[in-house]
Amino acid sequence: MTAPADVTAAFQAKFPQATSRPSGDHPAFNLPVAEVHAALKYLRDEAAHDFLVDVTAIDNGVDASPRFTVIWHVYSTTRHGYVRLAADCASDENPVAPTVSDLWPTANWHERETYDLLGVKFENHPDLRRILMWEGYPYHPLRKDFPLAGIQTPLPDIEVAELTKASVKPAPMAGGPFVASSGEMNLTDAEPRAKDESWTERHEKPAPTSE
Amino acid sequence: MATEYAFPDNAAKTDAAAAQEFQTEKMSLAMGPSHPSTHGVLRLQLELDGEMVTQCDPIVGYLHRGDEKIAENMTYNQFVPYTDRLDYLAPLANNVAYAIAVEKLANLQVPPRCEAIRVICCELARISAHLLGLGAYGIDVGAWTVFLYSFEEREKLYKLFEELTGARFTTSYTRIGGVARDVPEGWNERVGKFCDQFLPILEEMLNLLTRNKIFIDRTQGIGIISKEDAIGYGLTGPNLRGSGVTFDLRKDKPYSGYEQYEFDVPVGTTGDCYDRYLCRGEEMRQSVRIVRQVLKNFPGGSFYAEDARKIFAPRKDKVLTSMEELINNFMIVTEGPLMPPGEVYFEAENPKGALGFFIVSKGGGVPYRLKIRAPSFCNLSILPKVCKGTLVSDVVSILGSLDFVMGECDR
Numbered sequence: 001m002t003a004p005a006d007v008t009a010a011f012q013a014k015f016p017q018a019t020s021r022p023s024g025d026h027p028a029f030n031l032p033v034a035e036v037h038a039a040l041k042y043l044r045d046e047a048a049h050d051f052l053v054d055v056t057a058i059d060n061g062v063d064a065s066p067r068f069t070v071i072w073h074v075y076s077t078t079r080h081g082y083v084r085l086a087a088d089c090a091s092d093e094n095p096v097a098p099t100v101s102d103l104w105p106t107a108n109w110h111e112r113e114t115y116d117l118l119g120v121k122f123e124n125h126p127d128l129r130r131i132l133m134w135e136g137y138p139y140h141p142l143r144k145d146f147p148l149a150g151i152q153t154p155l156p157d158i159e160v161a162e163l164t165k166a167s168v169k170p171a172p173m174a175g176g177p178f179v180a181s182s183g184e185m186n187l188t189d190a191e192p193r194a195k196d197e198s199w200t201e202r203h204e205k206p207a208p209t210s211e
Numbered sequence: 212m213a214t215e216y217a218f219p220d221n222a223a224k225t226d227a228a229a230a231q232e233f234q235t236e237k238m239s240l241a242m243g244p245s246h247p248s249t250h251g252v253l254r255l256q257l258e259l260d261g262e263m264v265t266q267c268d269p270i271v272g273y274l275h276r277g278d279e280k281i282a283e284n285m286t287y288n289q290f291v292p293y294t295d296r297l298d299y300l301a302p303l304a305n306n307v308a309y310a311i312a313v314e315k316l317a318n319l320q321v322p323p324r325c326e327a328i329r330v331i332c333c334e335l336a337r338i339s340a341h342l343l344g345l346g347a348y349g350i351d352v353g354a355w356t357v358f359l360y361s362f363e364e365r366e367k368l369y370k371l372f373e374e375l376t377g378a379r380f381t382t383s384y385t386r387i388g389g390v391a392r393d394v395p396e397g398w399n400e401r402v403g404k405f406c407d408q409f410l411p412i413l414e415e416m417l418n419l420l421t422r423n424k425i426f427i428d429r430t431q432g433i434g435i436i437s438k439e440d441a442i443g444y445g446l447t448g449p450n451l452r453g454s455g456v457t458f459d460l461r462k463d464k465p466y467s468g469y470e471q472y473e474f475d476v477p478v479g480t481t482g483d484c485y486d487r488y489l490c491r492g493e494e495m496r497q498s499v500r501i502v503r504q505v506l507k508n509f510p511g512g513s514f515y516a517e518d519a520r521k522i523f524a525p526r527k528d529k530v531l532t533s534m535e536e537l538i539n540n541f542m543i544v545t546e547g548p549l550m551p552p553g554e555v556y557f558e559a560e561n562p563k564g565a566l567g568f569f570i571v572s573k574g575g576g577v578p579y580r581l582k583i584r585a586p587s588f589c590n591l592s593i594l595p596k597v598c599k600g601t602l603v604s605d606v607v608s609i610l611g612s613l614d615f616v617m618g619e620c621d622r
Contacts, residue, residue: 024316024553051442051458053558056582058571071569073556073584077442077456080463082556106445109592117279132272132621141280148284 007047007083015039021086026073028084033070036087037098040072044103049074049083052100055110057089057118059144068095068120089120099125117142237265240603244273248351248607251617255594255606264606267598269591274621282581286547287313287387288524290581295381297583298619300343301336301562302382303372308559310385311466312568316555317387317548319519323510325389326468330505331402332375332384333467333559334498338409339368340562341449341491341498344614348488349420351611352429360416367405374398387548388523389515403506406499413499417492430484434597434609437482444596445589448564449490450613454482460560472504484612491614522548547576563587563616583622587615 008027012018015035021028031039043049053073060067066088075082089095099122101107111122112131119140122128129135134156139146149170155161243254252273258266278297282290294309295302307329314321321329342361349357369379374395376382384391420426436446441454451458459476461469477493479486515523524543525536542549552574558567564586571580590613598606 022553024318024555026556028554052445053565054556054567054569054582054584056569058580071582073567073569077458077463084554084556104445105440105443105596106589106592109588110445113588130272132275134272141277146280148280 007043007049007079007081010047011039011043011083014042021084023084026082026084028086031085031087033087033089033097036070036072036085037100037103039085040074040100041103043074043083043085047076047083048078049076049081051075051077052104052106052110053082055100055107055114057095057097057114057120059118059142062145065092066090067092068118070095070097070114070120072100095120096123097121098123101125116140119143242603242606244270248610250347250610250615253591253610253615253617253620255598255610257598257603257606259603262602262604264598264601264603267595267606269594271588271591271617272621274617276622278622279581279583282578284577286576287550287578288543288548290578291385292381292383295383296618297585297622298340298561298563298566298587298616299380300616301340302380303332303376303384304336304340304559304561305566306382306385307333307467308557308561308566309568310387311559312555312557312570313387313548313550314516315557316553316570316572317519317522317550319388319516319522321389321516322513323468324512325514325516327505327508327510328390328394328514329385329467330469330472331502333561334502334505335368335371335402337498337562338495339365339372341495341614342368344491344562345416345420345488348611348614349426351607352426354420354423354426357416357419360412360419364409364412367409371398371402371405374401386515386523388519389513393514399506399509402502406502406506410496410499413492413495420488421492427485429604429608430488430612432481432483432485433605434484434601434612435482436593436597440593440596441482444593446564446593447586447589448560448562449487449494450564450590452477453479453487453490453612455479460558460565464558466557466559469501472501474501484608487612487614519548522550543576549576550574550578558584561586563614563619564590566619585619585622587617587620588622590615591620 011029015031017035018029018031021030051074053075055072057068057070060069068089070087070089072085073082087097089097097120099107099111101111108127109131111125112129114120115122115128116130116132117140130137133141136156138153139151152170153168155167161167238259240257240259241254242257243249244252249255254270256268256270257264278293281293291306291309294305297305342365346358346361349355372382373379375398376384376391436454438454438456441451441456447458455478457476457478462476474497477490479490520539521543524540529536530540550572552572554571556567556569558565566586567584569582569584570578573579597609601609
């Protein structure tokens with residue numbers, strides 16, 4: 001078996017539904033989410049991209065649809081090139097993507113992380129638990145509607161919580177840090193300002209206006 | 212149902228057979244999150260059958276700070292100090308990796324002098340990180356002396372870092388489009404002198420371990436990772452090379468001018484703890500080799516990209532004398548360096564492995580999404596596989612040989 005010389009052309013011939021994705025560096029494709037598993041299998045077995053570097057997702061914004069885009073990066077240890085695959089999740093409320101942990105065991109932890117921080121579920125994942133946050137944590141912090149300071153939540157250990165009456169509190173931002181918003185906009189909007197997420201010992205955190 | 216376990220010698224195997232006859236009960240043991248051998252706040256939830264590990268579930272996240280969330284809320288330059296705290300044993304290398312990733316997004320080429328400074332930074336950081344890895348590994352398996360030697364050398368490196376960046380530990384040295392300041396007068400000579408005196412000490416240090424009977428007994432044939440597993444589990448850095456895979460991004464996808472320098476990529480043959488140790492030792496020698504080559508042909512010119520006017524903040528003397536530069540400085544500081552929209556992924560060969568940054572920009576001075584691909588995170592994911600069927604004391608040996616940093620793993 002020899003890998004095709006031009007991976008981009010070969011890939012597009014094999015997966016006609018793949019469209020090229022704007023990219024600053026490596027070849028990148030948009031794919032329907034159902035074809036991702038087959039595409040990655042093809043890249044690994046026939047196009048010599050044997051190293052899964054990273055799995056992650058992008059939250060395109062609360063109002064955007066499709067809201068979640070899952071991104072895979074594969075690398076070829078023999079040809080030293082990357083390929084990026086992207087797939088939009090069909091549902092905005094309950095985003096689902098196929099697991100590739102059967103192809104690469106490393107995907108197991110990457111997918112757990114993506115699920116933990118962005119709430120994208122991976123179908124047929126052997127062990128889809130949270131990984132960086134604790135089990136039972138109610139939010140997905142990398143979603144755009146999650147505030148930078150955090151949200152008040154009960155402690156992971158119920159016994160400790162009952163005993164100490166403590167809970168996980170949002171970070172005391174004390175009016176800072178000055179944060180800017182991403183994206184091209186007019187100067188006044190882009191100007192960095194303290195987000196209204198601050199609380200100190202003297203001033204309570206303002207109640208969230210919308211849920 | 213008898214299970215076949217990997218044992219270093221037959222005596223233990225007989226014990227295991229006897230133990231199975233008696234149907235021992237399995238025990239659950241939490242190793243960590245504050246256990247000396249877990250090098251930080253990693254918890255291993257072990258299931259033990261006597262001394263044998265039948266299951267290992269690494270629990271990470273104790274040091275999670277939400278760096279990726281923070282990155283979405285600040286300008287590109289503001290995030291540089293956060294990169295110090297990823298792999299906090301090699302902050303300079305993280306700074307460089309991050310800066311190059313953002314420069315790729317901006318399609319910016321930095322001048323040769325800046326690249327050379329960055330290469331020296333990366334390699335000195337690599338030496339410093341491997342020295343700690345080695346010293347701590349020695350302690351883990353019962354060889355204290357190496358630690359004392361390696362920390363003395365690290366102290367010398369910290370002095371050099373302090374001179375260059377103003378900080379020993381949290382260097383925050385790079386800016387998008389350059390570095391914070393030029394190398395100080397006579398610094399290069401001092402780096403050269405460090406290299407000259409370091410090599411003999413390194414040999415002395417490695418001699419304490421390489422042929423040490425106790426060290427060999429505790430590492431050779433322990434924690435073997437096959438080539439396929441190493442790739443499958445996404446291992447990078449010395450852990451991958453220890454398994455015999457020639458994967459070094461400095462060679463394979465050269466950045467920051469690495470293609471000009473001659474160096475060898477050491478690879479292991481069996482993929483055990485001992486091979487990973489040997490790879491680290493050799494990498495330090497190669498790092499010295501690279502640093503010497505950079506120093507020999509140290510380029511002149513500017514240490515920042517002068518054409519990057521909306522990205523690299525102008526020099527202070529210009530800000531205070533020219534209105535235009537003052538405005539420019541104000542815009543870069545408040546709005547951040549102006550970046551085009553786009554997506555880039557860049558990985559650098561860091562001491563622990565390939566540290567990657569995936570940046571999604573929608574224009575402006577703030578990333579829309581910044582994903583950090585942490586090598587330690589991937590390196591740890593192989594633990595359930597490699598720890599299964601080993602002895603508890605070998606788990607310590609395996610952990611030390613993987614040389615991970617929780618600051619980077621948990622982000």
